[in-house]
Amino acid sequence: MYFWAVLSLSVLSCENTSKENTKTGSTATTAGSIKHVNAQEFNKAVAAKIGVVVDVRTPGEYTQGHLVGAENIDFMNGDFAKNFAKLDTKTPVLIYCKSGGRSGRAAKKLEKMGYAVYNMQGGFMGWTAQGLPTNVNAPKASTSEEGC
Numbered sequence: 001m002y003f004w005a006v007l008s009l010s011v012l013s014c015e016n017t018s019k020e021n022t023k024t025g026s027t028a029t030t031a032g033s034i035k036h037v038n039a040q041e042f043n044k045a046v047a048a049k050i051g052v053v054v055d056v057r058t059p060g061e062y063t064q065g066h067l068v069g070a071e072n073i074d075f076m077n078g079d080f081a082k083n084f085a086k087l088d089t090k091t092p093v094l095i096y097c098k099s100g101g102r103s104g105r106a107a108k109k110l111e112k113m114g115y116a117v118y119n120m121q122g123g124f125m126g127w128t129a130q131g132l133p134t135n136v137n138a139p140k141a142s143t144s145e146e147g148c
Helices: 002-024 039-047 059-064 080-084 101-112 123-129
Strands: 033-037 052-055 093-096 116-120
Touching: 033 039, 033 101, 039 093, 039 116, 039 123, 080 101, 093 101, 093 123, 101 116, 116 123
Parallel strands: 033 116, 052 093, 093 116
Antiparallel strands: none
């Protein structure tokens, strides 16, 4: 009898986990879903240009360094939802913050607004720790005068 009780609880536990994973989304290809990814996976998504890259940090943090091509929509700004509403919900959004906390909260809000969201775990700190390019350390475009 004890065996069957434990087995039943195990099965129910797996079902709840499966539903939860489906809810948070293993892929962010559908509207209203979230995919949490590491810096390397985020970099691949950025390179593939699958959506718009948004830095949800404050403007002050953004000016100190950000991903090349990222827009800044401050999560702490009272107009966050209004500013995001300007973006097409059919286009995935790739979001990040300093360490992943704010972007995690922003991802939940954006999911409710109908966006497919890629949230970078570890944030900008994780990105820079991997040595990935930012507006501060991006290679400069060469000009025709260089190397002459």
